[in-house]
Amino acid sequence: QSALTQPPSASGSPGQSVTISCTGTSSDVGGYDYVSWYQQHPGKAPKLMIYEVTKRPSGVPDRFSGSKSGNTASLTVSGLQAEDEADYYCSSYVGSNNLVVFGGGTKLTVL
């Protein structure tokens, strides 16, 4: 099972918006609404930011939003803040094998 495709890096200035893409196939991202996004700061465990494409867990700022079109999911961070600088990973359910696949990760830099 191949990893989902994410850009290795993204950046934006404080206050701006940035969108990170996550491309899969019809067997994963395109086939199910079980796409999640995780934020990981250096040396820390990942933190769930978005689940089921668009839903935010309690406590996650509404500056974080998710969407999907076809085989590509996206995470948008609006009103960038310094603390948003981190690695972001997408994941998706893969129905054919009942498993989860992650993207390669995107390093978000706040300029």
Added chain:
Amino acid sequence: QVQLQESGPILVKPSETLSLTCTVSGGSVSSSYWTWIRQPPGKGLEWIGCIYHSGSTNYNPSLKSRVTISLDTSKNQFSLKLSSVTAADMAVYYCARDPWGYWRFDLWGRGTLVTVSS
């Protein structure tokens, strides 16, 4: 609140078996779904497998021949065994919770770095 903590040997010799345990505190392993995920140094996340509260399991096909995940409800723990390890298995190993079986991980342990070296 519910917390997860990984434990086990942090140094494993090549060809031997890696064994880790995740202790669940503040909650019960008899509910939810429990997962192991790993991250090689400087690299991305890899899903290893999961176990349901019923005891049934799903594994990453790339690791399936070497992986066993089990549940111990009496100790409120779940465990990972990975056999025949090589240097490629060196990683931070995380245990995590999937609260409803919808393939999202809302709670993670702090992770433990396992080194493979003779």
